[in-house]
Amino acid sequence: MKTLTFIPRRPTPERLKAAVEETKRKAAQRQFLKSVKYCQRCGREVYPDSEGRYPFFEIVDKKWEITLLVCEECYKKEK
Numbered sequence: 001m002k003t004l005t006f007i008p009r010r011p012t013p014e015r016l017k018a019a020v021e022e023t024k025r026k027a028a029q030r031q032f033l034k035s036v037k038y039c040q041r042c043g044r045e046v047y048p049d050s051e052g053r054y055p056f057f058e059i060v061d062k063k064w065e066i067t068l069l070v071c072e073e074c075y076k077k078e079k
Contacts (some may be wrong), residue, residue, distance in 0.1 A: 039071040046071055 036045045038056055043076070050053050057075035058067050070078070 005010040037069075039074055040068040041070045044071050044073070 010016075032047070036047055037042065037056070039046060039056075043058075046054055046056065054069075055072060056069040057072065059066050059070055059075060059078050060066070
């Protein structure tokens with residue numbers, strides 16, 4: 001009969017390295033999801049591109065006469 005020991009063991013270096021990489025990847029993904037901004041006309045989520053710029057366009061609202069940052073589709077509708 002085999003005796004089982006319940007002594008906690010450290011993970012192997014390969015598994016430890018894989019866990020650290022996965023943690024970094026998840027943190028970067030969460031940061032990206034938290035960096036969302038919204039269109040001021042329709043409320044659509046707009047994420048930054050690879051260089052960190054948001055694809056927003058400025059238009060002047062006809063009713064309130066203020067500048068709005070809108071997504072590309074709202075900008076096309078306005079034109």
